[in-house]
Amino acid sequence: MMKRRLFLPEILFLILTCAIILSCSKKRSDKIKLIVTEVPGNNEQADNPDLVSRQYLTGARIISISTGKSGSQKILTKDFFSASGPEISYDGRSMLFSAQKKENDPWQIWVMNLDNLKYRQVSSGSENCTDPAWLPGDRLMFSRLTLNDTIKSAHCLYTCNSDGSGLKQITFGPDNNLATTVLKDGRLLTLKQQLLPYQDDPMIVVMRPDGTKADIFYKDSGGSTIISGARETADGKIVFIESDKEGPMEGILISVSYNRPLHSRTNLTSGTGFDFYNVMPVSPDNYLVSCRKSGTGNYVLYEFDPETRSLGRMVFSDPGYNIVEAVPAEEYERPKKLPSEVDQEVRTGLLLCQDINVLRFQPGFDKSSVPRASRIEVLGIDSTYGIVPVEEDGSFQLKVLADKPFRIQSLDEYGRVLQGPCSWLWLRPNERRGCVGCHEDPELVPENRIPLAVKKAPVIIPVNITQIMEKAVELE
Secondary structure, eight states, X not given: OOOOOOOHHHHHHHHHHHHHHHHHHHHHHHOOEEEEEEEETTOGGXXXXXXXXXXXXXXXXXXXXXXXXXXXXXXXXXXXXXXXXXXXXXXXXXXXXXXXXSTTSOOEEEEEETTTOOEEEOOOSSSOEEEEEEETTTEEEEEEEEEETTTEEEEEEEEEETTSOSOEEOOOSSEEEEEEEEOTTSOEEEEEEEOSSSOOOOEEEEEOTTSOSOEEEEOOOSSEEEOSOOEEOTTSEEEEEEEESSSSOOEEEEEEXXXXXXXXXXXXXXXXXXXXXXXXXXXXXXXXXXXXXXXSSOOEEEEEETTTTEEEEEEEOOTTEEEEEEEEOSOOOOOOOOOOOOOTTOOEEEEEESOTTOOOOOTXXXXXXXXXXXXXXXXXXXSEEEEEEOOTTSOEEEEEETTOOBEEEEEOTTSOEEEOOOSOBOOOTTOEEEESSSSOOTXXXXXXXXXXXXXXXXXEESTTOOOOOOOOOOOO
C-alpha cells in the first residue's frame, strides 16, 4: 500500500494546529476565575449593617482574578462609576450586575459577556434597580425601587426577559426585598424587611418566581439581624451573615438546614475572632468568605472550612479596598423551572385558613387558657378591608383582590385584638394559598379534615365589594 507523503505546508499546518490546541488547553486551565466586588477602604458603607446601604456601594467595582498559575487581575467595570452584585449565568459565560454609569445616574441592571467583556443595559427608567439573579428560561429577576400610593416607597421584585422586555412585578407589599438568590428547586430566597407601619427586622422569605406561595423561610430569634443574602450549599444548607444587634456591628456566619430552616440555626464562626461580611459556598467543605480580624483593617477573601469551622488560606486581598463578595466564573447546575398558576385574566386569589386558633407551638403551653378568636380583621395600608366572622372550627376562606397588600389580625367576640397583624401578604391573580392557623409554626401541616369554610362561598375582600366580574376558572 502506497503511503502518502506530507508536504511542507501540511506539516506546518499540523504544527500550528497542535500549538493552538495546547495554547487553548493552557488558557482553559488558567481560566479558573473569581469575580470579585471591592469597595474603597475609606467607604464607611462597608461597616453599615443596613441592607439598603449595602446595595448602593459608592465607588464599588467588579474585578476578575485568576486562580491559575499565571494569576492575574482585571477591572471589568472600569466604564462605570459604581458596580456590584455580580451573578454568573448557568453556562459560566455571562455576568449580570447592577451599576451606575455616571455618579448621579440611577442604578440599573447590566449584562456582560465574560469572553469579550462587552456589556449592555437590561433595565431602564429613573428608579434604582439592584440585586439581579438568573432564572431558568432566559429570564432574570431584580429588585427595583417602587414608588406609588399603596406601598409608598419600597424595593419590590421584578422579572423580565434577558433583553429587558416582558417586565413583571412579583412582590406587592410595603417591604424591601433585597439580596435575592435562586434555589436549586426553582424558588427564590429574598431578604424581606417590613417598612410600614414600622420598620421590622429582616427575615428570609421563600417564594416562586411568579410571586406566589410567599412564606417565611427563616427569622432570627431576636438577638441578631441578617446583614447578607443567603446562599445554598451542595449538601442542603443555607448560609448567610448575621450581626449582634446589641454589640458592635460584627458579622457571624450562620448555617441552617434547607429542610428545617427555623429550627437548625448554627453559628459557624463563634470564637474565631473574625468579622464576616459575605459568604459564597464553593463546595460542601469549602466556602469563600469576606472577612477581617474583628474591628480592624479591610475585608479580604479567605477560604473557610465549615466542618472544622476554621479559616483556610487567604485567597485575595487588595490594598486600599474591601473585598465584599466573590463568585466563581464557572458553569453550574441550572435550577428547576417551576410552572406558574398566575392568570392575569383573573382578578383575585383565594386564601384558606384551617383554624385561626392554632398558634405557634411552645413546650408546656396550655392552649385552653387562650381566648378563642371568633372573627378576623383584614387590614390594608391605610384602612381596614373589613371584619369577617370565622366558622365554628376556626376556618375562613377569602377571595382577595390580586396584587394588593394586606395583613390579618384575630379578634374575640367583643372585637378585642387577640393576635396582632401578621406580616404583609398578597395574592397573585388566580393564586390559591392555605395556612394552618394564625402565627402558627410554619412547619406544621394541616389536620386531615375538611374545613367548614370550604363548604361556603369565599368572602370577598374588601368586604364592600359584593361581586367581581372576572374570568371563570374551572377547578378539577
